[in-house]
Amino acid sequence: MTTPVHSQASPDPIAGIGLILALGVTQVAGYGALYYAFAVLAPEITKSFGWAPEWTYGGFALGLLAGGFAAPLAGRLIDIYGTRRMMSIGCVLASLSLFALSKAEGLISYYAAMIALEVVSTLVLYDAAFTALTQAHGANARRAISKLTLIGGFASTLFWPLTTALLAEADWRAIYQIYAMGYLLLALPLHALLLPRGLSMHAAKPSRPTDATAAGGYLAGASRRRAFVLLAVAFSLQGFVVSAMSVHMLALLQGFGFSAALAVTFGAMVGPSQVTGRLIEMLFGTNVPPVTTAWVSGALMPLGFVLLVFGGGTAAFAGLFAIAYGVSMGLSSIVRGTVPLQLFGPAGYGAMLGKLSAPGLAIRAAAPLAFAVMMERAGLSASAAVLVALSGVAALALLLLARAATTEG
Known part of the structure; x- marks a missing residue:
């Protein structure tokens, strides 16, 4: 062995x-x-x-x-x-x-x-x-x-x-x-x-604490399980949205009346917005708890979709959507690595990330196909409303997690 x-x-x-x-x-x-x-x-x-x-x-x-x-x-x-x-x-x-x-x-x-x-x-x-x-x-x-x-x-x-x-x-x-x-x-x-x-x-080796807070200030027991569930819910729902949008963003933007060229332009804004969000976090987020970054990033995602849905096909609102969505994606990538580290510690870190990914596997996997069928059968408005709802619930889960972590900390 x-x-x-x-x-x-x-x-x-x-x-x-x-x-x-x-x-x-x-x-x-x-x-x-x-x-x-x-x-x-x-x-x-x-x-x-x-x-x-x-x-x-x-x-x-x-x-x-x-x-x-x-x-x-x-x-x-x-x-x-x-x-x-x-x-x-x-x-x-x-x-x-x-x-x-x-x-x-x-x-x-x-x-x-x-x-x-x-x-x-x-x-x-x-x-x-x-x-x-x-x-x-x-x-x-x-x-x-x-x-x-x-x-x-x-x-x-x-x-x-x-x-x-x-x-x-x-x-x-x-x-x-x-x-x-x-x-x-x-x-x-x-x-x-x-x-x-x-x-x-x-x-090297994950600990097996039984108290509410493990040595080093990391969560354990019931607090650890609640935090895991909230994180898994948030990551899974955001995973559906990001997985769907990675394939269908251009089609969604064109559905709101933008030309293919404009849709590509707005889609291309997402990448620099991700980088901008990460740069801001790196420069100014050192003293901000990762769980705070988590709920802020979570809130930006539904905000972006709301701007797109109620923007009436206006290019300015579509641009704001791309920026808000991109910044949210950029910060959420950091959150995915830093929040488990803050709450659960470095012991058994790789396995913990794998376990957090597992609960939403079916949701994320089904997203591209499900959203394609949704857009075809239910229409643009209903499909966009689903994105708002799912990202909104994810943001709420991250807010609850931040409040619980603050209280227990």
Whole structure:
């Protein structure tokens, strides 16, 4: 039986800006190739196979579902074996999955490749990267997480236009092959050479407290369970909204009367807005509790949708929607890493992130297909109202969490 890598108690000397930059590059490439490219390539995939769009998005949904099931196991493996080993393995498997997707010849091979892609993504995207920073910095990883998400916010901004440009010169299969090779050549050396060799003592082994508050001020017992439920609800509902919008944002904006060119312009504003939100948090949020950042970011999302719905097709309100939504997304990525660290501590951090991802797996997986059907059958207004309601409930859950954490703190 392999012994867990708990031996390195001192931080790796590369655990500063070099580690953040390395992870930032691999997160931009990973999210771009494994996630954002699909939004651009999905219509071409549908046309290539000659089936209804539901089959294309159904494969994506099934992959997300499988990835959700795999997330807790991926988190435990990262806790046990360390991020250097598991993220290196993950990027090799992700590249192979991209190549397999490019070679899919029918429904079964397409669905198998999409499932494999989303399962191995759990070893290389944000949850794994946040764990790498926590293994390097322990309970002081908040600022490093903020810096990482600041870089990662450029993924959609870079890969949507890049994929669109490549599509003018090559088909979707060739593009996925380019991304498979590029991701492997870029990510594998960075993961294999620069990530922490093992675990800090802080991340080595989760404690089993029975009191309301564990040693170090972290939640335990009933307080821990309530916080977990509120976080899981918020992350799941926001996950539905973000998953749906990652595929259907341009269609939604065009449904409100904007031209394709304007819709792309507003969609392109989301990426810089994410980066702006993360930059503000990094510069000015050091003394703000992560749970406060959580409910503020949560509140911005429904506010943005309300501006879009009641803006009457006005470009200014659509622009404000893109900004509010983007800032909310940017902050929520930080929240996903920092709030569990604040409330539950660095012990067993990877497994905790995996468990938080699992409850909403079906919700997030169903979002692209469900929202497509919703827009077609129920109409634009009803679909937008669902986005307002779900993001509003998520914001309320985060507000309740912040109030409870303040009271218990």
